[in-house]
Amino acid sequence: DAKTTQPNSMESNEEEPVHLPCNHSTISGTDYIHWYRQLPSQGPEYVIHGLTSNVNNRMASLAIAEDRKSSTLILHRATLRDAAVYYCILRDIQGAQKLVFGQGTRLTINP
């Protein structure tokens, strides 16, 4: 499984944008970039995913580098409820479809 690298932790302030980086230099052409987040004592929650083009949904935006070796999850206006561990995961659309979790980024939001 292709691996991703994320900072262990980040901190931001409420109502400010947050940019969560992810490096995936060994990404293959059939790997989709998925983002999930996990609040304490809960199962992960789907955030967004993409292949090549930038993606937007009601939760966040995903900016994918032109060479696809990195991506950034953007929370446009962070709230206290966005405090969670964010996981960037590659999933091969042709493969076993499993999601293999790394250590993720623990995001702290200051009021």
Added chain:
Amino acid sequence: GAVVSQHPSWVICKSGTSVKIECRSLDFQATTMFWYRQFPKQSLMLMATSNEGSKATYEQGVEKDKFLINHASLTLSTLTVTSAHPEDSSFYICSAQQGRTEAFFGQGTRLTVV
């Protein structure tokens, strides 16, 4: 998003007994379900992949005779921890997906073996 429900949310059992955890997809048919385990302050560790009507595929190092997985229908998978011991105490999480769509996760089951 789609809803995946796990039951129970938490369970305490005595050492040596077996515990069954259910994972249900409430509003879609899950062709594939996954089981994870998560220890405190660690990430999720994939235990096995389960396709409806087939035997589960276990990740390396996961004992298939200890963690029995059944995926008998498109909406239900079960994980049975057999002869549980304190070291099996953990947060167990399932996920479900239909075809090649995104996966949706249950709320998790906290197992404590005493």
